[in-house]
Amino acid sequence: MPAVLTDGDRGFLARPRLGILTVAPAKPSGWPATRPVWFEHTDEGTVQLFSGADSPKVHRIRETPKASLLVANEVGEPENWIVFLGPAEVKPDGASELAERLGRRYWDLTDPAKAAALEGMLSGELVRIVIEPEKVTRYGG
Template identity: 55%
Template sequence: MLTAEDLEFLRRPLHGFLTVADGPVRPVWFEAADDGTIQLFTPEDSPKVRKVSGDPRASIIVAAPVGERERWISVAGRVTVEPDGAYELAARLAERYWDLEDPAHAGELAGIQTLELVRLLIHPEKVSRYSM
């Protein structure tokens, strides 16, 4: 469902805005995987995990930053909680979003890595997009 152009856009270091059923919108780091899923990491005891355990629907919207022509992609679908791969994902995303040569960011990543993390995978069922 995601096109090659979608994946290219989603692999940029942009923030996504995640909504889970019955929950608020949250900015998140994310990764578009080769299999077309959207994955993110979170502590296993987070409200996101509790909410998707009861109702596994979620969506993420990613928009181009200010200064670029308007473009956005919305991906909605069923979410699965995966116990493996979260630490590796957190490290990849930290490298993508932060300068890990900065001791403050390296320390933040080290702190994240001490948490009990899981991966959330959004399996696309509906993709909407707009580009000028």
């Protein structure tokens, strides 16, 4: 069962914010991999993002299906952050639609360069990464 968000959490997540995804190391002696990502929190309580199907983070999640996603305040805002922790799954469906939706959320697509960059993302093979948070920690709000 996904962790429950507060009204303050939902308000904080209503603005487009970068998430910082962390996944397991590729080998036991390695380091966890951390990357900035676009994401959305769904009505079902999951957190989802998209990635290239052959990206290292996708391979790592397939090997060790868990992840964390940190969402933090912007510079100049009062300190506030939320961390989602839980099992992660790579799904082949819905990635292009998610990428288009997030492209509109994060970028002004009337800018030809940004529209072209999004089209470039959509031209590759994409997958969705879905995290079902078992634990949510937070500060601020």
